[in-house]
Amino acid sequence: MVSVAGSGTGRGSPAVTLVQLPSGQTVHVQGVIQTPQPSVIHSPQIQTVQVATIAETDESAETEGVIDSHKRREILSRRPSYRKILNELSSDVPGVPKIEEEKSEEEGTPPNIATMAVPTSIYQTSTGQYIAIAQGGTIQISNPGSDGVQGLQALTMTNSGAPPPGATIVQYAAQSADGTQQFFVPGSQVVVQDEETELAPSHMAAATGDMPTYQIRAPTTALPQGVVMAASPGSLHSPQQLAEEATRKRELRLMKNREAAKECRRRKKEYVKCLESRVAVLEVQNKKLIEELETLKDICSPKTD
């Protein structure tokens, strides 16, 4: 349950109350009486509206398949997004934090990367390390297991400008035959994970602890297994190339959706946390209002003993 500590209630001035949530989280509650607030629990009415709108606009919805689709939609119709709900909440209540439209670097993302320049791409290697490629070609490699900036390495590529036509595009890391990890970056270069740290070239940041080191090389021979390289659209002719392009697009879409799902779940957790905090706050408010009501009752109708 929720425990309340340090509640110094004074009439007229808003008192700060610490609310201890079941999860151990502490919430600061300021003031008892606030303006009426919308319920944090959204009824499923919105879903009905959505379905009705769809049914109205679709005039050719007579076939069974479409009807089935509508039924399914009715079942699966979704609530408004967490971000919208939370932002609506936060616009009404100053205490509720907003989920930012762009990156909110609170949790879920690699902590090491969050402190650096905003990367344009973040990739995760098969060993769980993160590689962020920022604007201007800076490569940041971080180990999620290490904390702080200890696990962070920054690399700067010398010729990291716009890739030439038909150049390679980063797809994902892969394990090469010799056990090292390779990472392809724009400009037909390869970031290769060394097995021995002493082999790190001078243009790389020094490896710390047991962090692996990486080299930027020109791609040598054949691509490692599993790496799909992008070709310029104009060079696609054969069905095999078309198939490869389709596969590449699919891999890219899956990768993006994977990241989107992670981010979505992070936001959902944040949203649930926010709702829990709000419940705790409202419970405290409710309790205080009841107490206040009892006090007023006592004042207005004193007992005659």
Add this chain to the structure above:
DNA sequence: TGTAAACCCCGTCATCGCTG
């Protein structure tokens, strides 16, 4: 200690809604 249930996390698919 084995096992089933509950729970959590993740990847993928389908779909919606927005935007250029």
Add this chain to the structure above:
DNA sequence: CAGCGATGACGGGGTTTACA
């Protein structure tokens, strides 16, 4: 209207927990 991001749903795999 195509492309893309967001998100609900689903299923698989790992972990935890209660119980015989």
